[in-house]
Amino acid sequence: MAYELKARGNERFKEGDYSGAEDLYSQAIQKNSRDPSFFNNRALVRIKQEHWEGAEHDARIAVDLYGPKATAAIKSNYFLSQALLGLQRPAEAYDVALAAYKASLETKNPNAEPLSKIILRAKQSIWAAKETARLRNQNETLKRLEELLQGDLEKDLSELRARLAAGEIGHIGYKEDEKELLDEAQKRLNVTRDVFASALGGDMKERVVPDYLIDSISFEIMHDPVTTPSGHSFERTNIIKHINHSPVDPITRVPMTTDDLRPNYALKAACEEFLTNNGWAVDW
Structure with missing residues (x-):
């Protein structure tokens, strides 16, 4: 049954x-x-x-x-x-x-x-939380404004949950409205930070690591990326270690050897440029 x-x-x-x-x-x-x-x-x-x-x-x-x-x-x-x-x-x-x-x-x-x-x-998400704390610690006014924005969002979400509990809206409608509130709150936060970054410059700008620079095995920024036959790039030492343990492509599971790897010079140059201009990213 x-x-x-x-x-x-x-x-x-x-x-x-x-x-x-x-x-x-x-x-x-x-x-x-x-x-x-x-x-x-x-x-x-x-x-x-x-x-x-x-x-x-x-x-x-x-x-x-x-x-x-x-x-x-x-x-x-x-x-x-x-x-x-x-x-x-x-x-x-x-x-x-x-x-x-x-x-x-x-x-x-x-x-x-x-x-x-x-x-x-x-x-x-972990990095974003650290960035939020870093930016707020650098400027008390920004911290206060972001706390006010967060308070407004929590109030709106609380009212939305009350409407759901009262049966005024269904679960699908609740999720749609919740997403709209979260998106609008993020837009207001981004605008606030952009204004402070433009006015104060330097360390007030939020720091972000582009996804394409990150190795999918170690989840660190790559230094010597190589490409597999499936077109995915990995840090050389990490993918070699993986192949030695399990001789297949980590993504497609197709059999693969170290001879199949090819240097990704364009991505390597992009990684080097990013790290040169963003020293903080070494600890990402």
């Missing part, structure tokens, strides 16, 4: 009926709470609905049921890292995703690529 409910939930999921799928997965869990795949499925459908707390709950149970070191737990940890990012806990998301990423490379698991994206997003 539980597996029939799961199968029906899968059909609802394919149809895009995430609420219906979640209900069926919940029924399956009530029938059999020892199958981690049920929790994995419900975690995924909750991620689709951005129910981050519920997704974290389910993913953690799935990891425990599989066993933290089991290959099958890699997908559960992928879901867990997504949920932690959604909950604005990037440091935790980074630790979970990095461990799962390393395990996926060792076992040739197909979740390596999506996990690498989660790691990069987490690292960017």
Whole structure:
């Protein structure tokens, strides 16, 4: 019976009926709470609905049921890292995703690529938080203005949640309005920082590392990038170490040797120029 409910939930999921799928997965869990795949499925459908707390709950149970070191737990940890990012806990998301990423490379698991994206997003969020603290510490006026903007956003989000709780709007409408509020708040923050950077210059400008300069294995800025046959670039020492351990392309899983690597001179020049002009990025 539980597996029939799961199968029906899968059909609802394919149809895009995430609420219906979640209900069926919940029924399956009530029938059999020892199958981690049920929790994995419900975690995924909750991620689709951005129910981050519920997704974290389910993913953690799935990891425990599989066993933290089991290959099958890699997908559960992928879901867990997504949920932690959604909950604005990037440091935790980074630790979970990095461990799962390393395990996926060792076992040739197909979740390596999506996990690498989660790691990069987490690292960017951690860096953004540090930048916010740095900028606010440098200028008391900017700090006060940003705190006021944050207070306005929290007030608007609180009112929106109250409307959802009162049944005035549905979950889809809530998510659309929430995204609009967050986007507008980010625009106001960017404008505020641009004004201060223009007026004061120098260290008041927010520092950002472009994605294309970052190695997808170590998640550090590259110094000697090489390109694989699939067209992806990696730091030379990192990709050689990976090939020696597992002779496949980290992204496509196609067999590969060190002879297949080619220097990426244009990207190397871009990395060198960026590091020359942004010494702080060495510690990124």
